Amino acid sequence: MGSRPLATVLPAGVLMVVIAACGAAPDVRTEVAERRANDFAGVQSGGLPAAGPGAPDRADPEIDLGQPVDGGRAGDAAAAPSADAGQPDTSRQLQAGSQPSGERPDGAEAAAAGATDTGVGADVIKIGGLYFNGSWLDKYSQVAEQAASAYFRFVNDRGGIHGRRIQFITCDTAATVSGTQGCIRKLVEEDRVFALGPSLDFNLDTVVSYVERANVPWLGSSGLYDQEFASPLIFPTQLAGGDMGAIATTFVAQQLDARTIGVSWNTQPPGPACFERVQAIAPSQGMQVVVDANNGQTEADLSGQVIRIRGANPDVVLMCNDPVNIVKFIQAAGRQGYTPPVGWIGAYTHADDVPQAIGRHGIGFYGLSSFDHYHSDTAGVREYLAILHHYFPRSFPHIYSQAAFAGARATVDALEAAGPELTRERFLAHIGTMTAFDSRMGLVFNFGDRAAQQATGIVFQVNEDLEWRQVTDRFTAVRP
Amino acid sequence: MTTFFNLVLAGLTFGAIYMLLALGVVLIYRVSRVVNLAHGAMGVLAVYVFHYVFLQSWGLPVGLAFALTLVVGAVIGAAVERVFIGPVRRDGVLVMLIMTVGILLLLTESALQVWGPDQPVVASIFSGRTVRFLDTGVTFHQMGAAGLALSLGALLAWALNRTRFGKAIEAVAEDADAAYCIGLPVRTLTTVTWALGGASAALAGLLFIHMNSLDPISLTFVLMPALVAAVFGGFASFGLAAAGSLVIGVVYALSQGYTTVAGMGDAVVFVVLIGALLLNPAMRRTAALRMEF
Numbered sequence: 161m162g163s164r165p166l167a168t169v170l171p172a173g174v175l176m177v178v179i180a181a182c183g184a185a186p187d188v189r190t191e192v193a194e195r196r197a198n199d200f201a202g203v204q205s206g207g208l209p210a211a212g213p214g215a216p217d218r219a220d221p222e223i224d225l226g227q228p229v230d231g232g233r234a235g236d237a238a239a240a241p242s243a244d245a246g247q248p249d250t251s252r253q254l255q256a257g258s259q260p261s262g263e264r265p266d267g268a269e270a271a272a273a274g275a276t277d278t279g280v281g282a283d284v285i286k287i288g289g290l291y292f293n294g295s296w297l298d299k300y301s302q303v304a305e306q307a308a309s310a311y312f313r314f315v316n317d318r319g320g321i322h323g324r325r326i327q328f329i330t331c332d333t334a335a336t337v338s339g340t341q342g343c344i345r346k347l348v349e350e351d352r353v354f355a356l357g358p359s360l361d362f363n364l365d366t367v368v369s370y371v372e373r374a375n376v377p378w379l380g381s382s383g384l385y386d387q388e389f390a391s392p393l394i395f396p397t398q399l400a401g402g403d404m405g406a407i408a409t410t411f412v413a414q415q416l417d418a419r420t421i422g423v424s425w426n427t428q429p430p431g432p433a434c435f436e437r438v439q440a441i442a443p444s445q446g447m448q449v450v451v452d453a454n455n456g457q458t459e460a461d462l463s464g465q466v467i468r469i470r471g472a473n474p475d476v477v478l479m480c481n482d483p484v485n486i487v488k489f490i491q492a493a494g495r496q497g498y499t500p501p502v503g504w505i506g507a508y509t510h511a512d513d514v515p516q517a518i519g520r521h522g523i524g525f526y527g528l529s530s531f532d533h534y535h536s537d538t539a540g541v542r543e544y545l546a547i548l549h550h551y552f553p554r555s556f557p558h559i560y561s562q563a564a565f566a567g568a569r570a571t572v573d574a575l576e577a578a579g580p581e582l583t584r585e586r587f588l589a590h591i592g593t594m595t596a597f598d599s600r601m602g603l604v605f606n607f608g609d610r611a612a613q614q615a616t617g618i619v620f621q622v623n624e625d626l627e628w629r630q631v632t633d634r635f636t637a638v639r640p
Numbered sequence: 641m642t643t644f645f646n647l648v649l650a651g652l653t654f655g656a657i658y659m660l661l662a663l664g665v666v667l668i669y670r671v672s673r674v675v676n677l678a679h680g681a682m683g684v685l686a687v688y689v690f691h692y693v694f695l696q697s698w699g700l701p702v703g704l705a706f707a708l709t710l711v712v713g714a715v716i717g718a719a720v721e722r723v724f725i726g727p728v729r730r731d732g733v734l735v736m737l738i739m740t741v742g743i744l745l746l747l748t749e750s751a752l753q754v755w756g757p758d759q760p761v762v763a764s765i766f767s768g769r770t771v772r773f774l775d776t777g778v779t780f781h782q783m784g785a786a787g788l789a790l791s792l793g794a795l796l797a798w799a800l801n802r803t804r805f806g807k808a809i810e811a812v813a814e815d816a817d818a819a820y821c822i823g824l825p826v827r828t829l830t831t832v833t834w835a836l837g838g839a840s841a842a843l844a845g846l847l848f849i850h851m852n853s854l855d856p857i858s859l860t861f862v863l864m865p866a867l868v869a870a871v872f873g874g875f876a877s878f879g880l881a882a883a884g885s886l887v888i889g890v891v892y893a894l895s896q897g898y899t900t901v902a903g904m905g906d907a908v909v910f911v912v913l914i915g916a917l918l919l920n921p922a923m924r925r926t927a928a929l930r931m932e933f
Contacts (some may be wrong), residue, residue, distance in 0.1 A: 240891045461650075497772065
């Protein structure tokens, strides 16, 4: 009997020693510990620097950011729960029993000094954000959240907006329908945010009608769903899936001179919209889509899809996939020794880790971005990187981090223009006038007339060092 | 026809991964009578140690790190049994099953907390070079994975069906109290079996994750078809579980290659399972007897 406790403790002890004591490399351990400790802490920046004539211009990329801060905090401590497991997952739309209650300030709130609308106090403006941090793509959403938080903190540290600081309240949806719906309800009904802001999340199509009934403006959504672009209250700061497909198809037609295309596409938006646009544009460019193969989010292996596309022998393989499935596709192709005769291109790939994960079989693979390369030496990109790394020194840039940053900038611009008597009506009215909002990273948004939005982008190629190398200047996609 | 053969080959190579997982699941089931839903997470945790500790931190050669990872897998398996499963063994299969879900979440989140969300590509002891075959390619890694899976299956089948160790495990599974009364070291046998299961999970993780990237939940998704394969074997037969794994791999690949309906691969796998259970009464009886949850 005496040996039983020892026999129980020994394996567990060895396991703990392996994991904890010898575990991660010191730098990894430190980084992760800091990141985790800070991820769910608040963004409230405490004492605000005095605003005034001496305050520097936010838009100045050469701005002195002062000493780096503590590694950064991405969200509000009280406002970052996991996905609400209690929400039903039976409907794609959030509806019955979910009548929003936060569309107007109640009497007491309105009477409070400085309260001009829901979520606006004498010294605070509440902005909400949704991120699929608890999902298979969490590494990208976490840094997107950091990019938006960094810009809001930057603004707060310089006096805020008309004397009010921004409280960015984020919520982890875990990439589930119930998570997105639960988070939206929490932000609107419990946190009573003034507006929703920069986000990176799936399933937004299920909350569009709720957002509209609640009359909550949303500037800076991730644009993965066409429904976002159709809503009068929602303004993504990323191109639609169809536009990404159009940019890729334009490049394939005009630069690679291909005649036949095979398409690998993810069944989760924006994959379908991207694929549909490829089909719509290709004939006008003298090309034909000869085969397609779809894939789900969590498929372990895409060998079958590669074989299907190989069988049709297209000149080019065009991928409307998330980065994880693009990596899986090329890895599966590598195992089969397959490379398309003319080339291959992916729409959602612009992050440094993608070419490294693809490996050497992916040398020559093309990727595209709607924003300027995050390593380019332009004023807007320098500003983005300086602010991001000031507040989050270990954050890495990528295409959706840039979109979140652009969303934060757009939100701040609209809030400032709406004036001290901030209301949702004023806020929305100003957004409607933003027909040429310059993200300062190449992409210009037309929030006032979204049908006229120009789909422009840049194409990169994986070089021998497994890094992105820019191979085109910014160009405009052809329209169907 | 070329496409068909290519898909069959792709399915067989991937079925080998299912086989490795299914063998581990069956092995643990045979001694504990519980379907270990944490099997994939145990394997992934071992691979995290392989990549971040043995290779990145300690700089060990890949071969040595590979071998040590199997030991780590065994330690994880033994620790899981001693710390979590053993104490609730007498509370019934349902409690043990729920416990494996808790272990799955614990191990997955632990890996994420310690090593973060990055998803690096991990090394393999086999070359990544491709051999041309039937107008397609197969890497040495895939051939090595298939060879190891078949070898492990044969070894386990022999050890459990032809040795006193196997008979002792079966005795423990049938009636632990009776086995104890006749002098069998019940706890030790149970722990050793979980250790072997953990090592097989680590092996499956090493071989699968090299073909994808290191992700805390990746092997858990692969575990699902492996569980279906284990049902083919009634959670008892290594041979049937191995054959079932290969069949599922091929069916899945053919579904991917010949249909354009999203999720059809998963659906077809489960349709095949239901069909097999309906058409084969013996298998249905075996599964009903074995699956006590």
